[in-house]
Amino acid sequence: MRMRTGHLGGARAFVLHRPHPAIQPLARQLHVIGLEVREAWPELPAEAVASDFVFYDADMAHEAQFPWAAGAAPMPMIALIASEAPGRLRWAMAMGAHAQLLKPVGGKGVYAALLVARSNFDRTNEAVARIADLESRLSARQTVVQAVMIFVLRGKSQGEAYELLRQTAMAWRVTIEEAAERLVATHSGEGRSDDGKRLDLA
Amino acid sequence: MKRNLSIGVLHSARGPYAVLGRAARSGVLRGVAEVNADAAFDVAFSVVESDPEGRLDRYAPLCRDMLRNAGVRHVFGCLTSSSRKEVIPELERLDGVLWYCAPYEGFEASEQVAYMHSCPNQHLLPLLDWAMPTFGRRAALVGSNYIWGWEIAQIARERIGAAGGEILSDRYLAIGDTELDHLVAEIRALRPDFIVNSLIGESSYTFLARVAGLRADLGEACALPVLSCNFTEVEIGAAGAAAEGLYSAGPYFEAAAGGLGSFAETSRLAVHELARLLRGNAGGETLPLAQLLAGAARQGRPSRLDPDTQHARQPVVIAQLRGGRFREVLRLPEIAADPYLSRRDRAPLARPMLKVVS
Numbered sequence: 001m002r003m004r005t006g007h008l009g010g011a012r013a014f015v016l017h018r019p020h021p022a023i024q025p026l027a028r029q030l031h032v033i034g035l036e037v038r039e040a041w042p043e044l045p046a047e048a049v050a051s052d053f054v055f056y057d058a059d060m061a062h063e064a065q066f067p068w069a070a071g072a073a074p075m076p077m078i079a080l081i082a083s084e085a086p087g088r089l090r091w092a093m094a095m096g097a098h099a100q101l102l103k104p105v106g107g108k109g110v111y112a113a114l115l116v117a118r119s120n121f122d123r124t125n126e127a128v129a130r131i132a133d134l135e136s137r138l139s140a141r142q143t144v145v146q147a148v149m150i151f152v153l154r155g156k157s158q159g160e161a162y163e164l165l166r167q168t169a170m171a172w173r174v175t176i177e178e179a180a181e182r183l184v185a186t187h188s189g190e191g192r193s194d195d196g197k198r199l200d201l202a
Numbered sequence: 203m204k205r206n207l208s209i210g211v212l213h214s215a216r217g218p219y220a221v222l223g224r225a226a227r228s229g230v231l232r233g234v235a236e237v238n239a240d241a242a243f244d245v246a247f248s249v250v251e252s253d254p255e256g257r258l259d260r261y262a263p264l265c266r267d268m269l270r271n272a273g274v275r276h277v278f279g280c281l282t283s284s285s286r287k288e289v290i291p292e293l294e295r296l297d298g299v300l301w302y303c304a305p306y307e308g309f310e311a312s313e314q315v316a317y318m319h320s321c322p323n324q325h326l327l328p329l330l331d332w333a334m335p336t337f338g339r340r341a342a343l344v345g346s347n348y349i350w351g352w353e354i355a356q357i358a359r360e361r362i363g364a365a366g367g368e369i370l371s372d373r374y375l376a377i378g379d380t381e382l383d384h385l386v387a388e389i390r391a392l393r394p395d396f397i398v399n400s401l402i403g404e405s406s407y408t409f410l411a412r413v414a415g416l417r418a419d420l421g422e423a424c425a426l427p428v429l430s431c432n433f434t435e436v437e438i439g440a441a442g443a444a445a446e447g448l449y450s451a452g453p454y455f456e457a458a459a460g461g462l463g464s465f466a467e468t469s470r471l472a473v474h475e476l477a478r479l480l481r482g483n484a485g486g487e488t489l490p491l492a493q494l495l496a497g498a499a500r501q502g503r504p505s506r507l508d509p510d511t512q513h514a515r516q517p518v519v520i521a522q523l524r525g526g527r528f529r530e531v532l533r534l535p536e537i538a539a540d541p542y543l544s545r546r547d548r549a550p551l552a553r554p555m556l557k558v559v560s
Contacts, residue, residue, distance in 0.1 A: 008542065009544030035544075111542065
């Protein structure tokens, strides 16, 4: 689906750059596009955390000026680049540039940078969320295997063990992963020394 | 005693959209004649003219030549977004200002351009907001296959969708294409409540003729109203009787038959606007447009151009083509341009001042 066109109205942007003619048209253009703009230098104030976009100087800024760690910006970030020296570019990327504008900044490219940055930011966040979800499912799968093994050690076949786990989950009205987690926790909490009554639900 | 200044005119009096270029050019020349004859203005303009002949690659070199070699700072010209985008780098490099006097699709705000006509919150959106309660919410979109057609359709899709309407079809034709059988068959089958037509030139005229034929076939039960934000008075002759009934929206429609339409009128007013900004301001022509506008505002005579966006405030007129001329259906008060459509949700459309429905 294409991005809706009207979403930038009322958005807030911080510009972390010392006052300089090379970025003067930026504030004007952001204002025309409908954003509220605040300029900051040398410190990006804590309330910048709540802003919708941050533009930052890739030439003179450093990490300590940001109220968050490198790469952990909670909004789309746009690097303002003059020097294309690899060291500065590496720093700009490490800070987490979602888009860039070349200095001197003119009227052109600002709107595109906003949309590209927001799209990259959203995509990165979606990817991070999906990875976290997959990781938790992966670890849940290991727990399921452990729970099945508990039954297997008590003499069930693998198929029977899984069926037992499934029935347990149904009886408890939880997911199989959650049931497995409880079973494993109970089992290990008892130091694997009980007689298996509590687990033998069959 | 008037001081004399050279201004540039960069309109295509030949080529594929010459009929529009000649109209806009006439408007500039009329404006120049009026300013020169008016003792209230302390400037007189002389015109330096070049004809790009509608060829995209000629705009930038001709504009550069005017700015570099003819002592021109202010250029009146371009009717297409692509040609405007060609000349902007030249204007930036050589401190020129383009007075752009045609409707466009928005999403631009160059400091080198005075956007004198209208953008979608001043033409398409009010037209749709009027059309949906009037005709219904099932729309067909048809446009020429380039930025104007695409962006008008994109904005229409959003607006109609947000109003709970439905897009029944969404078709694009190569510029100049008149092979419309498939499109017409689709419209016959779908019978939309209205059609948004962003076709240009011959494609548009042929389309209007085919829709007129459909109407005759289908009878009164199927009105098939056609809406267009780019059809102007100078095209009435080319489109012929088939265009009758067409609805359009814009800042201005010619009251009498045979007029040159809004491109010409906006161009004429643009020349007046420049003369006003330069009044009592010797050397002002070399200032950036933003400074001219700020100066005028300080002196208590604000321009029609918004100092932030450099887009003109405009009334919104919805008109219908009847008897060979546009008749006003609805007039809304002047509104500021919102080129990035970022303010539309916060500022709903003003209520109409008066309704003139036949």
